[in-house]
Amino acid sequence: MKPFCRICENEIFEQRLYFPKSPRNIERLFNRDFLAQDTPVNLKVFQCKKCGHVQLLNQLQDDYYEEYLMTHSHVKKMLNFQKNQAKQFVDFFSLGGKRVFEAGCGDGQFSLLLKELGCQVFSNEPSAVARKACREKGLETIDGYVSAGSLSDLKGTFDAVVARQVLEHVPLPNDFMQGVSELLKPAGVCLIEVPSLEQSIEQNRFFDFFPDHLSYFSSGALTHLFSRNCFEIVRLNRVMDGEYNEIWGRLEKNPGLMSLQEAADRISLSFRTFLDQETKLGRRVAIWGAGAKGVLTLSMVDVHSVAYLIDLDPVKEGRFTPVSHLQVSNPRRLLSEPVDTIIITAMAYKDEIIRDLKDEYSFKGKIAFLSGGEIISLNE
Numbered sequence: 469m470k471p472f473c474r475i476c477e478n479e480i481f482e483q484r485l486y487f488p489k490s491p492r493n494i495e496r497l498f499n500r501d502f503l504a505q506d507t508p509v510n511l512k513v514f515q516c517k518k519c520g521h522v523q524l525l526n527q528l529q530d531d532y533y534e535e536y537l538m539t540h541s542h543v544k545k546m547l548n549f550q551k552n553q554a555k556q557f558v559d560f561f562s563l564g565g566k567r568v569f570e571a572g573c574g575d576g577q578f579s580l581l582l583k584e585l586g587c588q589v590f591s592n593e594p595s596a597v598a599r600k601a602c603r604e605k606g607l608e609t610i611d612g613y614v615s616a617g618s619l620s621d622l623k624g625t626f627d628a629v630v631a632r633q634v635l636e637h638v639p640l641p642n643d644f645m646q647g648v649s650e651l652l653k654p655a656g657v658c659l660i661e662v663p664s665l666e667q668s669i670e671q672n673r674f675f676d677f678f679p680d681h682l683s684y685f686s687s688g689a690l691t692h693l694f695s696r697n698c699f700e701i702v703r704l705n706r707v708m709d710g711e712y713n714e715i716w717g718r719l720e721k722n723p724g725l726m727s728l729q730e731a732a733d734r735i736s737l738s739f740r741t742f743l744d745q746e747t748k749l750g751r752r753v754a755i756w757g758a759g760a761k762g763v764l765t766l767s768m769v770d771v772h773s774v775a776y777l778i779d780l781d782p783v784k785e786g787r788f789t790p791v792s793h794l795q796v797s798n799p800r801r802l803l804s805e806p807v808d809t810i811i812i813t814a815m816a817y818k819d820e821i822i823r824d825l826k827d828e829y830s831f832k833g834k835i836a837f838l839s840g841g842e843i844i845s846l847n848e
Protein backbone atom coordinates (compact mmCIF):
# COMPACT_ATOMS: atom_id res chain seq x y z
CA MET A 469 0.00 0.00 0.00
CA LYS A 470 1.25 3.47 -0.86
CA PRO A 471 2.07 5.45 2.30
CA PHE A 472 -0.32 8.26 3.09
CA CYS A 473 -0.44 11.21 5.46
CA ARG A 474 -1.62 10.03 8.85
CA ILE A 475 -3.89 13.07 9.14
CA CYS A 476 -5.06 14.23 5.69
CA GLU A 477 -4.41 11.01 3.70
CA ASN A 478 -2.50 12.85 0.97
CA GLU A 479 0.15 10.64 -0.69
CA ILE A 480 2.83 13.20 -1.54
CA PHE A 481 5.64 13.87 0.93
CA GLU A 482 8.93 15.60 1.19
CA GLN A 483 11.75 13.91 3.11
CA ARG A 484 12.98 16.32 5.79
CA LEU A 485 15.38 14.36 8.02
CA TYR A 486 17.62 11.38 7.49
CA PHE A 487 19.48 9.70 10.35
CA PRO A 488 21.26 6.53 9.25
CA LYS A 489 21.88 3.85 11.87
CA SER A 490 19.23 4.90 14.37
CA PRO A 491 18.38 2.56 17.24
CA ARG A 492 15.49 0.29 16.22
CA ASN A 493 14.04 0.47 19.70
CA ILE A 494 15.09 3.20 22.09
CA GLU A 495 13.55 1.29 24.99
CA ARG A 496 15.87 -1.63 24.60
CA LEU A 497 19.37 -1.76 26.11
CA PHE A 498 21.42 -4.91 25.37
CA ASN A 499 23.29 -7.46 27.41
CA ARG A 500 26.76 -8.07 25.91
CA ASP A 501 25.70 -11.49 24.62
CA PHE A 502 22.85 -10.00 22.60
CA LEU A 503 24.79 -7.24 20.84
CA ALA A 504 24.82 -9.27 17.63
CA GLN A 505 21.03 -8.91 17.57
CA ASP A 506 21.27 -5.12 17.38
CA THR A 507 19.95 -4.11 13.95
CA PRO A 508 19.85 -0.34 13.49
CA VAL A 509 17.41 1.34 11.10
CA ASN A 510 17.64 4.29 8.72
CA LEU A 511 15.31 6.88 10.17
CA LYS A 512 13.61 9.09 7.60
CA VAL A 513 11.21 11.82 8.65
CA PHE A 514 8.74 13.13 6.09
CA GLN A 515 6.42 16.07 5.84
CA CYS A 516 3.06 15.94 4.09
CA LYS A 517 3.05 18.31 1.10
CA LYS A 518 -0.61 19.09 1.62
CA CYS A 519 -1.19 19.62 5.37
CA GLY A 520 2.39 19.83 6.65
CA HIS A 521 2.08 16.95 9.12
CA VAL A 522 5.47 15.51 10.14
CA GLN A 523 5.67 11.73 10.30
CA LEU A 524 7.52 8.50 9.59
CA LEU A 525 6.16 6.41 6.74
CA ASN A 526 7.00 3.00 8.16
CA GLN A 527 4.88 0.95 10.53
CA LEU A 528 5.88 -0.71 13.78
CA GLN A 529 5.86 -4.44 14.27
CA ASP A 530 2.59 -5.75 15.69
CA ASP A 531 4.19 -6.95 18.90
CA TYR A 532 6.10 -3.73 19.60
CA TYR A 533 4.09 -2.77 22.67
CA GLU A 534 3.61 -6.16 24.25
CA GLU A 535 6.57 -5.75 26.57
CA TYR A 536 6.70 -1.97 26.49
CA LEU A 537 6.99 -0.08 29.73
CA MET A 538 7.94 3.53 29.61
CA THR A 539 7.11 5.69 32.55
CA HIS A 540 8.36 8.88 34.05
CA SER A 541 5.95 8.85 36.94
CA HIS A 542 8.75 8.22 39.41
CA VAL A 543 10.13 11.69 38.60
CA LYS A 544 8.75 14.20 41.07
CA LYS A 545 8.36 17.04 38.56
CA MET A 546 6.34 14.75 36.28
CA LEU A 547 4.12 13.59 39.10
CA ASN A 548 3.37 17.18 40.14
CA PHE A 549 2.64 18.10 36.55
CA GLN A 550 0.26 15.15 36.16
CA LYS A 551 -1.51 15.91 39.43
CA ASN A 552 -2.11 19.46 38.36
CA GLN A 553 -3.16 18.42 34.86
CA ALA A 554 -5.65 15.84 36.14
CA LYS A 555 -7.14 18.29 38.62
CA GLN A 556 -7.56 21.08 36.06
CA PHE A 557 -9.23 18.74 33.58
CA VAL A 558 -11.56 17.17 36.16
CA ASP A 559 -12.49 20.53 37.69
CA PHE A 560 -13.05 22.30 34.37
CA PHE A 561 -15.45 19.66 33.04
CA SER A 562 -16.89 18.68 36.46
CA LEU A 563 -15.84 15.07 35.97
CA GLY A 564 -15.99 14.07 39.65
CA GLY A 565 -18.13 10.90 39.87
CA LYS A 566 -18.20 10.67 36.05
CA ARG A 567 -16.92 7.89 33.79
CA VAL A 568 -13.46 8.55 32.37
CA PHE A 569 -11.54 6.26 29.99
CA GLU A 570 -7.76 6.46 29.70
CA ALA A 571 -6.41 5.10 26.41
CA GLY A 572 -2.93 3.61 26.68
CA CYS A 573 -2.66 4.22 30.40
CA GLY A 574 0.88 2.80 30.79
CA ASP A 575 1.60 1.95 34.40
CA GLY A 576 -1.70 3.54 35.46
CA GLN A 577 -0.25 6.51 37.32
CA PHE A 578 -2.52 9.09 35.68
CA SER A 579 -5.58 6.83 35.96
CA LEU A 580 -4.89 6.58 39.65
CA LEU A 581 -4.82 10.38 39.96
CA LEU A 582 -8.17 10.58 38.15
CA LYS A 583 -9.56 7.97 40.50
CA GLU A 584 -8.34 9.93 43.52
CA LEU A 585 -10.22 12.94 42.11
CA GLY A 586 -13.44 10.92 42.23
CA CYS A 587 -13.71 9.74 38.61
CA GLN A 588 -14.86 6.24 37.71
CA VAL A 589 -11.83 5.21 35.72
CA PHE A 590 -11.46 2.52 33.07
CA SER A 591 -8.47 2.09 30.82
CA ASN A 592 -6.77 0.03 28.16
CA GLU A 593 -3.13 -0.78 27.69
CA PRO A 594 -1.60 -3.13 25.11
CA SER A 595 1.53 -3.88 27.16
CA ALA A 596 1.15 -6.89 29.44
CA VAL A 597 3.91 -5.62 31.73
CA ALA A 598 2.15 -2.27 32.14
CA ARG A 599 -1.25 -3.93 32.66
CA LYS A 600 0.23 -5.89 35.53
CA ALA A 601 1.37 -2.61 37.13
CA CYS A 602 -2.18 -1.26 36.70
CA ARG A 603 -3.75 -4.30 38.31
CA GLU A 604 -1.45 -3.86 41.28
CA LYS A 605 -2.83 -0.33 41.64
CA GLY A 606 -6.38 -1.72 41.68
CA LEU A 607 -7.27 -0.32 38.24
CA GLU A 608 -9.63 -1.84 35.69
CA THR A 609 -7.37 -2.05 32.66
CA ILE A 610 -8.15 -4.06 29.57
CA ASP A 611 -5.92 -5.15 26.68
CA GLY A 612 -6.08 -3.80 23.13
CA TYR A 613 -6.08 -0.56 21.18
CA VAL A 614 -8.64 2.21 20.76
CA SER A 615 -9.81 2.40 17.15
CA ALA A 616 -13.04 2.76 15.17
CA GLY A 617 -15.28 -0.19 15.97
CA SER A 618 -13.14 -1.44 18.88
CA LEU A 619 -14.44 -1.76 22.46
CA SER A 620 -17.98 -1.81 21.09
CA ASP A 621 -19.55 -2.87 24.40
CA LEU A 622 -18.31 0.39 25.94
CA LYS A 623 -19.71 2.54 23.13
CA GLY A 624 -21.17 5.89 24.21
CA THR A 625 -20.66 5.28 27.91
CA PHE A 626 -17.90 7.75 28.86
CA ASP A 627 -18.00 11.41 29.82
CA ALA A 628 -14.31 11.85 29.04
CA VAL A 629 -11.40 10.12 27.34
CA VAL A 630 -7.77 10.83 28.14
CA ALA A 631 -4.78 9.83 25.99
CA ARG A 632 -1.39 11.01 27.15
CA GLN A 633 1.75 10.32 25.10
CA VAL A 634 -0.19 7.85 22.96
CA LEU A 635 -1.16 9.53 19.70
CA GLU A 636 2.44 9.89 18.49
CA HIS A 637 2.67 6.07 18.49
CA VAL A 638 -0.66 5.52 16.73
CA PRO A 639 -0.44 4.47 13.05
CA LEU A 640 -3.84 5.92 12.14
CA PRO A 641 -4.66 8.99 14.27
CA ASN A 642 -8.04 9.56 12.54
CA ASP A 643 -9.05 6.00 13.31
CA PHE A 644 -7.94 6.47 16.92
CA MET A 645 -9.98 9.70 17.24
CA GLN A 646 -13.01 7.88 15.81
CA GLY A 647 -12.49 5.25 18.49
CA VAL A 648 -12.34 8.03 21.11
CA SER A 649 -15.53 9.61 19.80
CA GLU A 650 -17.30 6.23 19.85
CA LEU A 651 -16.44 5.76 23.52
CA LEU A 652 -17.86 9.17 24.39
CA LYS A 653 -21.40 10.18 25.25
CA PRO A 654 -22.78 13.08 23.15
CA ALA A 655 -20.77 16.24 23.93
CA GLY A 656 -18.20 14.13 25.80
CA VAL A 657 -14.74 15.62 26.23
CA CYS A 658 -11.16 14.48 25.73
CA LEU A 659 -7.63 15.38 26.72
CA ILE A 660 -4.83 14.47 24.33
CA GLU A 661 -1.19 15.12 25.16
CA VAL A 662 1.70 14.59 22.73
CA PRO A 663 5.34 15.68 22.52
CA SER A 664 5.48 19.16 21.02
CA LEU A 665 6.98 19.42 17.53
CA GLU A 666 7.43 23.13 18.17
CA GLN A 667 9.75 22.31 21.09
CA SER A 668 11.86 19.95 18.93
CA ILE A 669 12.22 22.61 16.24
CA GLU A 670 12.82 25.58 18.54
CA GLN A 671 15.60 23.76 20.39
CA ASN A 672 17.13 21.80 17.46
CA ARG A 673 16.29 18.57 19.22
CA PHE A 674 17.21 16.02 16.56
CA PHE A 675 17.12 13.37 19.31
CA ASP A 676 13.32 13.71 19.61
CA PHE A 677 12.90 11.62 16.45
CA PHE A 678 12.86 7.86 16.76
CA PRO A 679 11.19 4.85 15.16
CA ASP A 680 8.26 4.36 17.54
CA HIS A 681 7.09 7.95 17.27
CA LEU A 682 5.23 7.68 13.99
CA SER A 683 3.82 11.25 14.14
CA TYR A 684 5.28 14.57 15.38
CA PHE A 685 2.39 16.84 16.19
CA SER A 686 2.43 20.60 15.97
CA SER A 687 -0.53 22.44 17.50
CA GLY A 688 -1.70 23.06 13.93
CA ALA A 689 -1.69 19.34 13.16
CA LEU A 690 -3.68 18.62 16.34
CA THR A 691 -6.17 21.32 15.40
CA HIS A 692 -6.56 19.77 11.95
CA LEU A 693 -7.00 16.29 13.44
CA PHE A 694 -9.64 17.48 15.89
CA SER A 695 -11.70 19.32 13.31
CA ARG A 696 -11.54 16.33 10.93
CA ASN A 697 -13.00 14.17 13.67
CA CYS A 698 -15.77 16.49 14.90
CA PHE A 699 -14.05 17.69 18.05
CA GLU A 700 -14.43 21.31 19.04
CA ILE A 701 -11.22 22.62 20.63
CA VAL A 702 -11.76 23.82 24.18
CA ARG A 703 -8.12 24.44 25.07
CA LEU A 704 -4.78 24.06 23.29
CA ASN A 705 -1.60 24.66 25.29
CA ARG A 706 2.12 24.01 25.44
CA VAL A 707 2.64 22.43 28.87
CA MET A 708 5.46 21.02 31.02
CA ASP A 709 7.91 23.82 30.07
CA GLY A 710 6.73 23.57 26.48
CA GLU A 711 7.59 19.87 26.14
CA TYR A 712 4.06 18.77 25.30
CA ASN A 713 1.12 19.97 23.27
CA GLU A 714 -2.02 19.43 25.29
CA ILE A 715 -5.41 19.73 23.66
CA TRP A 716 -8.87 19.52 25.23
CA GLY A 717 -11.77 18.83 22.93
CA ARG A 718 -15.50 18.38 23.04
CA LEU A 719 -17.34 16.03 20.74
CA GLU A 720 -19.38 18.20 18.41
CA LYS A 721 -21.45 15.93 16.20
CA ASN A 722 -23.53 18.91 15.09
CA PRO A 723 -25.42 19.53 18.35
CA GLY A 724 -25.43 23.18 17.24
CA LEU A 725 -27.34 22.31 14.08
CA MET A 726 -29.77 20.16 16.06
CA SER A 727 -30.69 23.17 18.18
CA LEU A 728 -31.21 25.22 15.00
CA GLN A 729 -33.75 22.68 13.81
CA GLU A 730 -35.52 22.95 17.17
CA ALA A 731 -35.55 26.75 16.85
CA ALA A 732 -37.02 26.48 13.34
CA ASP A 733 -39.65 24.07 14.65
CA ARG A 734 -40.48 26.44 17.53
CA ILE A 735 -40.81 29.65 15.55
CA SER A 736 -44.12 28.72 13.93
CA LEU A 737 -45.77 28.07 17.30
CA SER A 738 -44.20 31.12 18.89
CA PHE A 739 -45.35 33.33 16.00
CA ARG A 740 -48.90 31.98 16.07
CA THR A 741 -49.17 32.36 19.85
CA PHE A 742 -47.92 35.91 19.62
CA LEU A 743 -50.30 36.88 16.79
CA ASP A 744 -53.29 35.19 18.48
CA GLN A 745 -52.62 37.12 21.64
CA GLU A 746 -52.36 40.43 19.79
CA THR A 747 -55.51 39.73 17.76
CA LYS A 748 -57.41 38.90 20.94
CA LEU A 749 -56.41 42.29 22.34
CA GLY A 750 -57.67 43.90 19.13
CA ARG A 751 -54.21 44.92 17.99
CA ARG A 752 -53.03 45.11 14.38
CA VAL A 753 -49.58 43.74 13.70
CA ALA A 754 -47.07 44.70 10.99
CA ILE A 755 -43.74 43.06 10.22
CA TRP A 756 -40.57 45.07 9.51
CA GLY A 757 -38.02 43.34 7.33
CA ALA A 758 -38.28 41.73 3.88
CA GLY A 759 -34.62 40.78 3.73
CA ALA A 760 -33.40 37.20 3.49
CA LYS A 761 -33.87 36.48 7.20
CA GLY A 762 -37.37 37.95 7.27
CA VAL A 763 -38.46 36.18 4.08
CA LEU A 764 -37.21 32.85 5.36
CA THR A 765 -38.86 33.25 8.76
CA LEU A 766 -42.16 34.34 7.19
CA SER A 767 -42.06 31.23 4.99
CA MET A 768 -42.19 29.09 8.13
CA VAL A 769 -45.10 30.79 9.90
CA ASP A 770 -48.80 31.51 9.41
CA VAL A 771 -49.08 35.16 8.32
CA HIS A 772 -52.84 35.43 7.64
CA SER A 773 -53.44 37.84 10.52
CA VAL A 774 -50.47 40.09 9.67
CA ALA A 775 -51.68 43.55 8.58
CA TYR A 776 -48.76 44.25 6.25
CA LEU A 777 -45.02 43.96 5.71
CA ILE A 778 -42.66 46.92 5.49
CA ASP A 779 -39.10 47.39 4.34
CA LEU A 780 -36.92 50.44 3.67
CA ASP A 781 -35.53 49.09 0.40
CA PRO A 782 -37.38 50.88 -2.46
CA VAL A 783 -36.54 48.02 -4.86
CA LYS A 784 -38.69 45.66 -2.80
CA GLU A 785 -41.71 47.93 -2.56
CA GLY A 786 -44.86 46.50 -4.15
CA ARG A 787 -43.35 43.07 -4.61
CA PHE A 788 -44.46 39.89 -2.85
CA THR A 789 -42.46 37.58 -0.61
CA PRO A 790 -42.06 33.96 -1.71
CA VAL A 791 -44.14 31.32 0.10
CA SER A 792 -45.80 33.77 2.54
CA HIS A 793 -46.98 36.09 -0.29
CA LEU A 794 -46.98 39.33 1.70
CA GLN A 795 -46.68 42.52 -0.33
CA VAL A 796 -43.86 44.81 0.74
CA SER A 797 -44.79 48.39 1.68
CA ASN A 798 -42.73 51.47 2.46
CA PRO A 799 -42.54 52.24 6.21
CA ARG A 800 -44.51 55.47 5.50
CA ARG A 801 -47.59 53.23 5.51
CA LEU A 802 -47.23 53.29 9.30
CA LEU A 803 -48.33 56.95 9.19
CA SER A 804 -51.36 56.51 6.91
CA GLU A 805 -52.44 53.14 8.26
CA PRO A 806 -51.15 52.79 11.85
CA VAL A 807 -50.66 49.47 13.57
CA ASP A 808 -50.41 48.67 17.28
CA THR A 809 -47.57 46.19 17.17
CA ILE A 810 -44.45 45.67 15.04
CA ILE A 811 -42.34 42.54 14.78
CA ILE A 812 -38.80 43.23 13.56
CA THR A 813 -37.18 40.44 11.57
CA ALA A 814 -34.22 42.49 10.27
CA MET A 815 -32.13 41.70 13.32
CA ALA A 816 -28.90 43.33 12.14
CA TYR A 817 -30.67 46.70 11.96
CA LYS A 818 -32.87 46.23 15.02
CA ASP A 819 -31.56 49.19 17.01
CA GLU A 820 -31.70 51.51 14.02
CA ILE A 821 -35.26 50.43 13.21
CA ILE A 822 -36.39 50.97 16.80
CA ARG A 823 -34.91 54.47 16.68
CA ASP A 824 -36.60 55.24 13.34
CA LEU A 825 -39.94 53.93 14.60
CA LYS A 826 -39.85 56.36 17.50
CA ASP A 827 -38.22 59.38 15.82
CA GLU A 828 -39.60 59.28 12.29
CA TYR A 829 -42.91 57.49 12.66
CA SER A 830 -43.74 58.52 16.26
CA PHE A 831 -44.57 54.90 16.89
CA LYS A 832 -45.78 54.33 20.47
CA GLY A 833 -47.04 50.77 20.16
CA LYS A 834 -45.47 47.48 21.04
CA ILE A 835 -42.20 46.37 19.45
CA ALA A 836 -41.19 42.73 19.27
CA PHE A 837 -38.35 40.95 17.55
CA LEU A 838 -37.16 37.59 16.44
CA SER A 839 -34.68 35.84 18.72
CA GLY A 840 -33.76 32.23 18.05
CA GLY A 841 -37.06 30.39 17.88
CA GLU A 842 -39.00 33.04 19.81
CA ILE A 843 -40.77 36.34 19.35
CA ILE A 844 -39.60 38.58 22.17
CA SER A 845 -41.45 41.75 23.19
CA LEU A 846 -39.34 44.79 23.82
CA ASN A 847 -42.01 46.67 25.72
CA GLU A 848 -45.55 45.92 26.83
Ligand SMILES: [Zn+2]
Nearest residue numbers: 473476516519
Ligand atom coordinates in the same frame (compact mmCIF):
# COMPACT_ATOMS: atom_id res chain seq x y z
ZN1 LIG B 1 -1.33 15.67 5.35
